[in-house]
Amino acid sequence: MQVVAEGAAEYFPVDPDGFRAYVRDNKNRALTSKLMSARDAVSRFVADGDYLVYDCNYFQRGPSTLLREIIRQEKRDLWICGKFSYVDVGLLVGAGCATKADCGFFWPGAAIDNAIREGRLQVYEYSNVVMTLRLQAGAMGLPFLPVRSFGGTDGFEYSGAKLVEDPFTGKPITLVPALNPDVAVIHVQQADVYGNARVFGTGIAHEESAMASKKVIISAEEIIDTEEIRRDPGRTSIPYYVVDAVVHAPFGAWPGNCGGYYGSDTPAVIETFAAIARDAVGEYVAKYVTPFEDDQQMFDSLIGQERLERLRANETIKDGYTA
């Protein structure tokens, strides 16, 4: 196959056979309870230097509790999948956890610009859908996927994509490298202790991220009985055997929304944006993360039950968000 053009950037290594071997040796096919605390899950399954994918983002059914735990445990040198993000990249970079980001979309600001200028952050250019297609390729066990977008952009030059002559049609086609992250962190509405997980509403790439990643941490608003999963198997978005940890995390997407469960906490959303804009992530972390052993303590100390209940009451739409 003739390569017509290729991006010049480093990309996370592609190794489908290595991934298969990892799956063979490490993914537990037995029905075993994986219920644990956020602290244990992040401690056991997020390592310095990992490539990390989060699904959705800090404001929209994202794994916000897990991201705060990653910051609390001072993980370092993460390479993150910065698609469909507002503040996630800024928080992880500003907190010193991440040094590389593949960009689909993430909110800019002083926290990002300063990190790039000071050499604390290297950005690689893609688009949101190109990133979810890279995860799709990873989730299919393939080395790459052809895509009909992305060609001709300047982002292409700063990516791992290649433009080739399609051997079937003879026309030019862009290939993007598969992505098999080291770890995925995904927040869902419901899961059982084994990791059978239900996402209600739309999503970004929760299924692809879970299937494509070596280690998978699920946080869930509710832990439900496996009998309930068996009663309606069509609602299972992620099957247990790719999941390594299940964390019970009520308000795990705070300050974001969680469809059917609670609305967003607008003042806290704006405060997070401001931390990125002002390059004041350190202050944000010192307020919301480091003083506390976990999110439950933080909620008790800073937010309070009344405010959380108000967020629940704000989420009036239930259609489609219950089994």
Added chain:
Amino acid sequence: MASEVIERLRPAKGTKATSFNEREMQICTVARMVEDGKTYWVAGGGSPMYAVLLAIKLYAPGAQYITEDGVIAPEPMLPFEPVMTMVSSRAGYRALAWGTMNTAGNHAQLGLMDYGILNTLQVDQYGNINSTAIGEYNAGARRFGGPGGADSIAALCWRTILMTDQEKRKFVERVDFISSPGFLDGSEGARERAGLPSGTGPYGVVTPWAMYDYTAERRLRLVAVAPWVTVEQVLAECQYPPIVADDVATLEGPTEEELNILRTELDPRGQNTAERSAWIVYDGETYTRADG
């Protein structure tokens, strides 16, 4: 050569409004371009979504929209909380189907999306869009958010309508960085040579002051201006000179009916339409722009 975008532009319904801002003008203009029974891929929230919703209520009841998180044909519960424009229960309310980002991307790749409408930070004469960096990339450029979903919209929808402000710094000869593709270098077949589907690309550009289409040679062409500006004023806010149509049309101002829907049903908090934007006053004969 006649302009298809002008021929397609519907007459405004209702009584001419006496007071409105330029953002509202831009949204109403785009709303009148919306075709009935067609699909629109738009970002959740923002001017493109409001334009499609206004069209559905007033001009094209069978138009549908899709957002990047795989929401297909919703009847959203407006208004949204700040930034809760996707993966939120209000934005996805009463949709016909829910999917994920690859749902939206794949459906567009299949050819199911007739139009994309994009709000752009910086756009050039070939319709290339920059949302990545202003300045020289890798040399102190100010970083912006990245293409997000716009790259797929611009690459895969059959037609792309761009919305931008009529300002020299935003409407440039060449963008600093091509985040999402227009006609690339403007040469024939440039998109196809880059692997993009044939028959796609920029269709029109709408600013608060003007409307543009593209000639058969993929060159930007000014085809209409707002009633309170001259062609010369518009050209003075282009960094390069577009082709000017032989017969430049005058756009209609918004109507009370359009503004009523926009202000009371779609954006009652003024989150999008009340942003800083010049106000226009109409006395029944003349439109006057209140600068500043």
